[in-house]
Amino acid sequence: MTVHETDAVVVGGGPAGLFAVFQCGMVKVRCHVVDALEAAGGQLSALYPEKPIYDIPGHPSILAADLIDRLTEQAAPFQPVYHQGTRVVSLAREADGRWRCALSDGAAILARVVIIAAGGGAFGPNRPPLDGLAEYEGRGVFYLVRRREDFRGKRVVIAGGGDSAVDWAISLAEVAARVMVVHRRAKFRAAPESEERLKQLAATGAIDLVVPYQLHGLEGDGGRLSAVVVATLEGETRRLDADVLLPFYGLSSDLGPIADWGLAMDGGLISVDPATCAASAPGVFAIGDICTYPGKLKLILAGFAEAARAAHSAHDVVHPGEALHFEHSTTSGVPGTK
16 A cells, blocks of 8 residues: 655645645645545536636636636645545544545555545536436536537537526527527526526527426437427427537535544534634644635635635644744745745
8 A cells, every 4th residue: 555644635626725735835834635536626627617706816807727727836836746536535543643544546645634625525417317318428418618619619508597507608609509598497596697698698599598498308329419308397398409418407515435534513514613724633624615614605715714724723733833933925935936
């Protein structure tokens, strides 16, 4: 068995986890990052890399993928070790006080500190109950949009009535040959301004609103989609010629092994001290969407602040008795880059 040794293990490679690596580096805490996805970025990379984010300080608008690129670049000087496509399957305290993180690939990591930044845990799409669906997945049926250009000139059916369905319908209308939005009622569950924009585009013919309908079946050959069949609640069917189906019915998430690590939980989230982001076990911290405390805000920028708190708290665990003399980065610079 391969056993790695480091100061801290960051569980989750989303924005909060990546910024925790930078903050840890600034206080001389070395990190390994373990993430279940094949690439860094968490849900930002997996679900909406080309969607703009508007509430990152200093960026009136930044694409999700670009934000992850900047965070990865920011953490790079501290040489974090990434374990992508891997999960921490168990967490156990060693006799010397370190934590042993057993990984799904058979390796293990020993560290004084564990920073859990796993978002909502492992997640996956809610799939519509359609016969033969698996045959089309990855070829004609997709649960996320990685690159808008992949849908240029295509006939796209979007199913759902939430923000993802509405936002992508508006965006893909600029590149797709045709965009059809299937929803079981005329009222959508999206931001009011987005719904208004959707209906404006529908009024001009840029988008077809197929309401009130729901998905009923798929037609095609060899995994290549040719049509989506929809139906009313009364059973009246309609055939939509299509190359692509994007079912946006949300995600189901699962904390997986994290729920069995013996940490104090509240509503399926890890309870932490807001002053330090410390969980109920010594040397374990939680940040981002997976942690909770009174007044918690589920915002990326809140996760950034929690990352800084956890890193400074981690310093006291990794370097006990060593005073941490705080300096602003404009004074200290980034170690190793001068």
